[in-house]
Amino acid sequence: MSNWEILWSARDQFWSGFLSTMEIFGLSVSAAFVIGCGMLYLLEGSRPRLTVPLRVFIDGMRMLPFLILAYLLYYGLPAFDIRLDAWWSGVGALAVYHGCYFAEIFRGARLTFPPGQVEAAKAHGFTKGKMFFRLILPQIVMQTRPLLGNQLIYALKDTAFLVIITVRELTAAANSLSGTYFIPTEAFIVVIGFYWAVSVVMEIIIKQCGRFSAKRGFDHV
Amino acid sequence: MNASAWQMLLEGAWTTVWISGVSIALGVTAGLILALIRIARIPVVDQILVLYISLARATPLVTLALFIFLSAPTFGLNLDRNVAGILALTLNTTAFNAEIWRSAFRNFSREQREAAMAAGMTPWVTFRRIMLPQMMITSLPGLINEMSFLIKGSPAIAVIGIVDLTRVTNRISAVTYEPLPPILVACALYMAAIGCLVWLQRLAERRANRLAT
Structure with a gap:
């Protein structure tokens, strides 16, 4: 049997690994998106006591490697009697x-958001929450989509770190x-192909979003 | 944590620093060379490079490091762990650096190139004397940003058994049974290293902006 035939017979393992990666990726990216929006909303608020610690937290996270955070949750939290499993x-x-x-x-996109829109919304009697969800958030998400797409690819790549925990x-x-069949080259070529395919698909989706947002006029505000 | 734990942590930090340093130096140079080759637009080579850059950007570092380390023996190469780690980090960062250099090259002012041509400079002299010094300044912020990404990705080399700053916390907690303190110290060390780079990036940005105006 050639090496590729061995891999084909073990396709179930690849497939379940791929599904598991996509499950982790999908779940965590959705949660990350919600967390990001929530943080933007909190930064929006006129509570400077909350703004400063939040920005320190964001900047602190951006200075850490992802794996050390996973270590902190996996190996560090049991010191406080909180036990999470690896997943x-x-x-x-x-x-x-x-x-x-x-x-x-x-936050970067919010800084360049036209203040006239916010004032107009206030003059029309929008509440803060409605203004955020109907005006600010959709425009900011559509404007930042190339950066978001990049970040999604980074998130996909970071899922591979989890093999260490x-x-x-x-x-x-x-x-x-x-390890089982001693065919590392072929096995890893297949896996790299999987990662590549997913990121190519994500890039295509982001481009399609660009077409949508150009049609809806998000790009020229 | 006792003195030997501290010493192990510092050794781990040193491993991270030297492996990242070597990869950064190799990656920046190789990125420049790749960018120049891509600008020359040699038919088949260009497509291969596009494929390489696309693949290298999508491949996780952990997978790449495992791939290089495990599959090298099947090609009859016996790679040292450190060499495999450096190779993985370099292959990854080169792709990003090539794009940074290429965009600096493409955004270079046309007037200056025409002026250099009018003054009778050969393309090589123009590149060396006029373009490269300015390209270095304009692409430095991007390159430093990529360096901090490389340091954030460097724990990936732990997967092939290199004891870096992240991995060493496992070794220490295997002795002390207290994983939290070494992880927190490692966090602080990473923050210090990447904070330095962020600060350098701001300085470089200020310099690049001064050149642009």
Whole structure:
């Protein structure tokens, strides 16, 4: 049997690893998006006592490698009697870490947001929450989509770190297969192909979003 | 944490620093060379480089490091762990650096190139004397940003058994049974290193802006 045939017979392992990676990725990126939006909303508020610690937290996260945060949740939290298993600490770390990056991207776009719109919305009697969800958030998300797309690719790449804290995902599948059959080259080429395909698909989706947002006039405000 | 734990942490930090340093130096140079090759637009080579850059940007560092370290023996190469780690980090960062250099090259002012041509400079002299010094200043902020990304990605080399600043916390907690203190110290060290780079990036940005005006 050639090496590729061995891999084909082990396709179930690749597939389950891929699904597990996509599950981790999807869940944590959605959570990160919500966290990012929440942080933007809190920064929006006129509570300077909250703004300063939040910005310190965001900047602190951006100065840490992702793996050390996963270590902190997986190995560090049991000191406080909070035990998360590897999967949940991985997803949690990804969500918090990339949530901070999302928040920073949104904050950068919020700085250049035209103040006239906010004033007009206030004059029309929008409440703060409605103004945020109907005016500010959609425009900021559409404007920052290339940066968000980049960040999504970084998030996908960061899921591979979780193999170090023993999460079973795509890279772990390749690692165990290459250990069982001694065919590391082919196994890893397949896995790299998977990652590549996912990021190419994400880039295409982001481009399609660009077409949508040009049609809706998000780009020329 | 006792004295030997501190010493181990510092050794781990040193491993991270030297491996990242070597990869940064190699990656910045190789990125410049790749950018120049791409600008020359050699038919087949250009497509291969586009494919390489696209692949290298999408491949996780952990996967790349494992791939290089595990598959090198099947090609009859016996790579040292450190060499495999440096190779993985370099392959990754080169792709990003090539794009940074290329955009600096493409945004270079046309007037200056025409002026250099009118003054009778050969392309090589124009590049060396006129373009490269200015390109270095304009692309420095981007390059430093990529350096901080490389340091944030460097814990990936732990997967092939290099004891870097992240991995060393496991070693220490295996002795002390207290994982939290070494991880917090490692956090602080990473923050110090990346904070330095962020500060340098701001300085470089100020210089680049002065050149632009």
